[in-house]
Amino acid sequence: MAEVKSDIEIARAASPRPIQEIGEKLAIPPESLVPFGHDKAKLSADYISSINGRPDGKLILVTAISPTPAGEGKTTTTVGLGDGLNRIGKKAAICIREPSLGPCFGMKGGAAGGGYAQVIPMEDINLHFTGDFHAITSANNLLSAMVDNHVYWGNGLEFDMRRIVWRRVMDMNDRALREIVCSLGGVSNGFPREGGFDITVASEVMAILCLATDREDLRRRLGNIVVGYRRDRSPVTAREIKADGAMTVLLDQALQPNLVQTLENNPAFIHGGPFANIAHGCNSVIATKTALKLADYVVTEAGFGADLGAEKFFDIKCRKAGLHPDAAVIVATIRAIKHHGGVAKEDLNTENLEALDKGLANLGRHLRNVAKFGVPAVVGINRFLSDTEAEIQAVKDYCAEFGVEAVLCEHWAKGSAGVEELAHKVAALADDGHAQFRTLYEDSMPLWDKLRTVCREIYGAEDAIGDKKVRQQFADYEAAGYGHFPICVAKTQYSFSTDPNLKGAPSDHVVPVREARLSAGAEFIVAICGEIMTMPGLPRTPAAEHIGLDENGEIVGLF
Incomplete structure (x- = not known):
C-alpha cells in the first residue's frame, strides 16, 4: 500500500500560482488586490463597492451530521466541491472561515481542509494568516x-461596577x-472587579465583523455594543465610551476579504471565523456577498452539525444579509454514523x-431539519478506506426514503476527480430553482419562544428551561427593544441535546439555559446552554x- 502523506506534506508539495492569477479567474483586476506576499491578498473596499450592482450566483451551503471523533470532513468537502464544480466547467468559488489558534494548538488541529482538498498556504492560514484575528483581539x-480607564478617571457615565459585562479575549x-x-x-491600578476572558472567536467583535456589510455598518454596530449598565439598569455603549472610531480603525483592513487558492489553483475566500458552538459559525457576509458577484456558484460552509451551523446560517446570517441559499450538502461518513449507533472509535473500521x-x-x-428551511439537499458520503459496499448502499437507501440522493465522494484521496458526481448533482439542484428559503421563526416572535422553537424543531427537545434570573434577562x-433579534444558541456540538455523550437523535430532552448575553452590535441574543464554555x-x-x-526551519506536527 502506498504511503499516505500528511496534510501538511501534500500542501507543501503543491504548485501555487501568483495570487493575481487566481484573481484573474474571477476577473478581479490586479490593482484591486492588496497582496500579502505572493499567495494571498485582500480585496480592496473600493472594488467591492464597485460590483454591488451585479447579479448573484448560486449559493450552496455545506453542512454535516453531528460531529464525532471519527471525523466528517465538512471543510474538506467544501473545498473539494469547489474544485469539482470548476472541474466540470463551472465558474465557482468557495467561502470558508479562518481557523482559530485555540483548536489548532488544542485538540482539533487546523481547518484548511485535508488530503487533496485543501486551501493553501496551509501553514499561514492555520496560524497568523493576514492578521485578522489579531486585529479583532486588539479591537475587543x-x-x-x-x-476600565473611564472608570479610573471618575466614571462619568456612572457604571455600576457590578454590571460591567464586556469581557476580554485571546x-x-x-x-x-x-x-x-x-x-x-493598589489605587494606581484602578478599582478591583470581577471579569473574564473568552476566546477571540466568541467575541461580539468577531460576530460584528462577520455580519457587517461595509465600513459604515461596522462602525455603527461597534458603537451599539453594550459594555455595562448603570445602577438604574440603563445600558452603556461603546459609542458612549468613544471607542467605536478607534475600533473601526483597527478593523478596517480586517474587514476586507482574504483571497487564496485551493490545491488545484481555484479561488477561495477565507474570512472571519466565529465558532458555531458558541457563536454563529459562518464566514463573513461581505466575503459571501462579494463571491456571489464574482462567481456563478459559491460554496460555503457552516460550523459543526446542521443543528448548530446550518440553523444559524439560515436564521442569523441569511436573515440579516438577505441571502437565499439554493442548495445544501449534508456531509456524513460511514464511520461517524456508526459512532452515533454506539460503536467505539477503535471498532469503526x-x-x-x-x-x-x-x-x-x-x-x-x-x-428533516434542513428541509424545514425550504432548501433542497443532497448527502455527500465522505469515503474512508474501511467503508464497505453494503454500508454505502444502506446509507443511499436510507436517504432515498427522504427523497434525497446520497453521493459517494473521494475528494480527500483524488481531489476534484473524486467529487465530479457530487458537483453535477449540486449544480443541477441549485439550477432547478426549487429552493423556497424561509427562516424557522419570524422576527416578531417573543425571544423565549424563538429559543423554544429552535430547541423543539431542531434539537428534538421537549422544551427549554431556565431559572427566574435567565427568564428575566430575556x-x-x-x-x-431587542425583541426582534434572532437567537444564537451556544451548546455542545456533539449532540442534539446538551449532553455531549448522548449520540444519535435523542428526543424529549430539555435544554437548560444557563445564561443569556446581549450582542447588541451583532444583533442577536446568545443563549448559553448546558456546560458549554x-x-x-x-x-x-x-x-x-x-x-x-525541523532542522530546515519547516513546521512539523501541524495538521
Whole structure:
C-alpha cells in the first residue's frame, strides 16, 4: 500500500500560482488586490463597492451530521466541491472561515481542509494568516481598556461596577482565564472587579465583523455594543465610551476579504471565523456577498452539525444579509454514523450494519431539519478506506426514503476527480430553482419562544428551561427593544441535546439555559446552554506538544 502523506506534506508539495492569477479567474483586476506576499491578498473596499450592482450566483451551503471523533470532513468537502464544480466547467468559488489558534494548538488541529482538498498556504492560514484575528483581539481589548480607564478617571457615565459585562479575549484555549479579578495592586491600578476572558472567536467583535456589510455598518454596530449598565439598569455603549472610531480603525483592513487558492489553483475566500458552538459559525457576509458577484456558484460552509451551523446560517446570517441559499450538502461518513449507533472509535473500521442503521437516525434528523428551511439537499458520503459496499448502499437507501440522493465522494484521496458526481448533482439542484428559503421563526416572535422553537424543531427537545434570573434577562432584552433579534444558541456540538455523550437523535430532552448575553452590535441574543464554555480549555495532551520546527526551519506536527 502506498504511503499516505500528511496534510501538511501534500500542501507543501503543491504548485501555487501568483495570487493575481487566481484573481484573474474571477476577473478581479490586479490593482484591486492588496497582496500579502505572493499567495494571498485582500480585496480592496473600493472594488467591492464597485460590483454591488451585479447579479448573484448560486449559493450552496455545506453542512454535516453531528460531529464525532471519527471525523466528517465538512471543510474538506467544501473545498473539494469547489474544485469539482470548476472541474466540470463551472465558474465557482468557495467561502470558508479562518481557523482559530485555540483548536489548532488544542485538540482539533487546523481547518484548511485535508488530503487533496485543501486551501493553501496551509501553514499561514492555520496560524497568523493576514492578521485578522489579531486585529479583532486588539479591537475587543481596546474597548476593555477604555472601559476600565473611564472608570479610573471618575466614571462619568456612572457604571455600576457590578454590571460591567464586556469581557476580554485571546485567540487561545486557556481555562485559567475564564473568570478573573482585575485591577488589583493598589489605587494606581484602578478599582478591583470581577471579569473574564473568552476566546477571540466568541467575541461580539468577531460576530460584528462577520455580519457587517461595509465600513459604515461596522462602525455603527461597534458603537451599539453594550459594555455595562448603570445602577438604574440603563445600558452603556461603546459609542458612549468613544471607542467605536478607534475600533473601526483597527478593523478596517480586517474587514476586507482574504483571497487564496485551493490545491488545484481555484479561488477561495477565507474570512472571519466565529465558532458555531458558541457563536454563529459562518464566514463573513461581505466575503459571501462579494463571491456571489464574482462567481456563478459559491460554496460555503457552516460550523459543526446542521443543528448548530446550518440553523444559524439560515436564521442569523441569511436573515440579516438577505441571502437565499439554493442548495445544501449534508456531509456524513460511514464511520461517524456508526459512532452515533454506539460503536467505539477503535471498532469503526469493521462492518456493522446494525449500528449503522441505528446511527442513521442522526442523519435523518439533519435531513428533516434542513428541509424545514425550504432548501433542497443532497448527502455527500465522505469515503474512508474501511467503508464497505453494503454500508454505502444502506446509507443511499436510507436517504432515498427522504427523497434525497446520497453521493459517494473521494475528494480527500483524488481531489476534484473524486467529487465530479457530487458537483453535477449540486449544480443541477441549485439550477432547478426549487429552493423556497424561509427562516424557522419570524422576527416578531417573543425571544423565549424563538429559543423554544429552535430547541423543539431542531434539537428534538421537549422544551427549554431556565431559572427566574435567565427568564428575566430575556424579558429585559425585549423591554429594551431587542425583541426582534434572532437567537444564537451556544451548546455542545456533539449532540442534539446538551449532553455531549448522548449520540444519535435523542428526543424529549430539555435544554437548560444557563445564561443569556446581549450582542447588541451583532444583533442577536446568545443563549448559553448546558456546560458549554466561551473560553475552551486545552486537552490532556494538546496538539501544541507535537508542533515545532525541523532542522530546515519547516513546521512539523501541524495538521
